[in-house]
Amino acid sequence: MFSTEFLDLPPLATAGGAIQLPGSKSISNRVLLLAALSEGTTEIHDLLASDDTRVMLDALRQLGCTVDEQGASVRITGLGTQPANAPAALFLGNAGTAMRPLTAALALLGGEFELSGVPRMHERPIGDLVDALRQLGCRIDYLGNEGFPPLRIAHAQGVPPLSLSRPIPVRGDVSSQFLTALLMALPLVAVQQDVVIEVVGELISRPYIHITLQLLSRFGIDVQHDQWQRFTIPAGSRYRSPGSIHVEADASSASYFIALGAIAGVAEQDDGVQILGVGQDSIQGDIRFIEAAQAMGAQVTGGPNWLKIRRGAWPLKAIDLDCNHIPDAAMTLAVMALYAEGTTTLRNIASWRVKETDRLTAMATELRKLGATVEEGAAFLRVTPPAAPAGWRAGSIHTYDDHRVAMCFSLAAFNPAALPVRIQDPKCVAKTFPDYFEALFSVTHTPTERIPVICIDGPTASGKGTVAAAVAQRLGYRFLDSGAMYRIAALAALRAGLQIDAAHEPRIATLARGLPVRFEGGRIWLGADDVTDTIRTEEAGMNASRVSALPAVREALVALQHSFRRLPGLVADGRDMGTVIFPQAALKVYLTASAACRAERRHKQLISKGISASIADLRADLEARDARDSSRSVAPLKPAQDALVLDNSSLTVDAAVEQVLAWWQERQPFAT
Numbered sequence: 076m077f078s079t080e081f082l083d084l085p086p087l088a089t090a091g092g093a094i095q096l097p098g099s100k101s102i103s104n105r106v107l108l109l110a111a112l113s114e115g116t117t118e119i120h121d122l123l124a125s126d127d128t129r130v131m132l133d134a135l136r137q138l139g140c141t142v143d144e145q146g147a148s149v150r151i152t153g154l155g156t157q158p159a160n161a162p163a164a165l166f167l168g169n170a171g172t173a174m175r176p177l178t179a180a181l182a183l184l185g186g187e188f189e190l191s192g193v194p195r196m197h198e199r200p201i202g203d204l205v206d207a208l209r210q211l212g213c214r215i216d217y218l219g220n221e222g223f224p225p226l227r228i229a230h231a232q233g234v235p236p237l238s239l240s241r242p243i244p245v246r247g248d249v250s251s252q253f254l255t256a257l258l259m260a261l262p263l264v265a266v267q268q269d270v271v272i273e274v275v276g277e278l279i280s281r282p283y284i285h286i287t288l289q290l291l292s293r294f295g296i297d298v299q300h301d302q303w304q305r306f307t308i309p310a311g312s313r314y315r316s317p318g319s320i321h322v323e324a325d326a327s328s329a330s331y332f333i334a335l336g337a338i339a340g341v342a343e344q345d346d347g348v349q350i351l352g353v354g355q356d357s358i359q360g361d362i363r364f365i366e367a368a369q370a371m372g373a374q375v376t377g378g379p380n381w382l383k384i385r386r387g388a389w390p391l392k393a394i395d396l397d398c399n400h401i402p403d404a405a406m407t408l409a410v411m412a413l414y415a416e417g418t419t420t421l422r423n424i425a426s427w428r429v430k431e432t433d434r435l436t437a438m439a440t441e442l443r444k445l446g447a448t449v450e451e452g453a454a455f456l457r458v459t460p461p462a463a464p465a466g467w468r469a470g471s472i473h474t475y476d477d478h479r480v481a482m483c484f485s486l487a488a489f490n491p492a493a494l495p496v497r498i499q500d501p502k503c504v505a506k507t508f509p510d511y512f513e514a515l516f517s518v519t520h521t522p523t524e525r526i527p528v529i530c531i532d533g534p535t536a537s538g539k540g541t542v543a544a545a546v547a548q549r550l551g552y553r554f555l556d557s558g559a560m561y562r563i564a565a566l567a568a569l570r571a572g573l574q575i576d577a578a579h580e581p582r583i584a585t586l587a588r589g590l591p592v593r594f595e596g597g598r599i600w601l602g603a604d605d606v607t608d609t610i611r612t613e614e615a616g617m618n619a620s621r622v623s624a625l626p627a628v629r630e631a632l633v634a635l636q637h638s639f640r641r642l643p644g645l646v647a648d649g650r651d652m653g654t655v656i657f658p659q660a661a662l663k664v665y666l667t668a669s670a671a672c673r674a675e676r677r678h679k680q681l682i683s684k685g686i687s688a689s690i691a692d693l694r695a696d697l698e699a700r701d702a703r704d705s706s707r708s709v710a711p712l713k714p715a716q717d718a719l720v721l722d723n724s725s726l727t728v729d730a731a732v733e734q735v736l737a738w739w740q741e742r743q744p745f746a747t
Contacts, residue, residue: 098325099359100127111138331486335519347374394420532715
């Protein structure tokens, strides 16, 4: 997962390949709570691993459920007829799918509980649900603002006396989660008589209620409804574990890749974007996003557990759509509208205002940054795309700690002006899709020259490797330690039983061209082996010198280094990155320091490892190496003509990193 301050997406061109989607958030947290309320043990497969499910799992443990996590499967032993552990203080982050249902369930189970979340959760309304529960006889107090979390549920003497003889009214025009919460909680008390819920006003997000009813049935509760306005929970209801249940992949998350297939061109070797884990028969309402995408021009085929999408009409066609049936996925349509001919209008989306942020205002604000003309109403959004390509602007997208805003706007990187897009706080996607950007990059392509490269060259012991690795981490870019490549090639050759000499040059070159090298977590990996320390020995250095004398191997390693230029970008350190390997790099830095300073640094490194050394000898050795490196006939050590020289003799590593990042920011079209 990208946990950087921001993530810059270079302009993207084509897409193709297969994506395995994570489990549905809506299904995951419903299933977790239903399993917790049931008798017996439920094994849940393909559960979404996200912030929202994490806070639910933590809450269930606090309440007394046995939770056994094994990879993508979780075993929940429910409370059944046992009371929940109380008192308990539950922190539920920004997970509405945890806060609302747990409020209802705990109010009916009885006990003392406090439910809180992040500041935004304390701005998301819950008053209509609380009002409905209070009419039943539940005691719930607001600990902050009236109508909003945090809440205190206080029934110290056990289950409260309840008034179940009359229908329970609940508003349906603010959030379907209020009705879902009641539907999931009331079977706990529908023992002697039917319990009836009546929806006041229009029921929004009806497909999410359909999900709830489907899952209730799996756990033994068959709720009847009359035109989605009156719901009857039968007397004698009792939760029973189905034993095992699979979580469908998230249809809302599928919307980004359906849109991707509709927007992106198809590379010659690809056949569109394939989505695995959810199909056209999904129980999730957001699967109807397919219909909207097709109306805009997407070509969609699919089966029970897969979809395939290709670009059809281009530009896309503008639509005018009531989005009540796809409230979350409709956000993706707003970004697709950037690629449509004409004005797209999305209606009946008032629920956007009470989500993780006020999504109506957020979407309007960020779309305008890209050059779109946007009209925002109380319950609609009207989007006219930029005049392509001149009207497009490079946007730095504020994501409001909202996962869907971040994922939607990543699609703006396909803009016809070939402008980059900055996604601020990309880690917010962890709420539902922690690996979203990795998944996006796995199926998107762009001309190599569009992928940004930062080169940091310099003499031995100048600190270039440390600085480069830190810059890569800050930007979320890939990292290349070119100095390790020859050492790794030599190690791989010896492990393959090849002597490092001219007779074996062709075979070593073939081996070097496909070395599975990775630089991750400050370590160097050759396949599954951590070779960080192995390649730092004196013997490894001598073997690297012998390998570098073989022209075919040098050529193969140049090609291997070029292969590190992958999305979203690359930071490469070495001696000739900016002069030979990546001469067209967007930023070249030549990092240097005095020989005295470098000798002192090297001395400290050696002493810390228990190796005795003389500073004078180290300095003499460094000066001799500088002379050799700068006078080499092939790729001599020198700054590129357009490199910025940074003397870090008196700088800390952090200061050097900040300077490189400042230079990089100056080159970005959305620099602030």
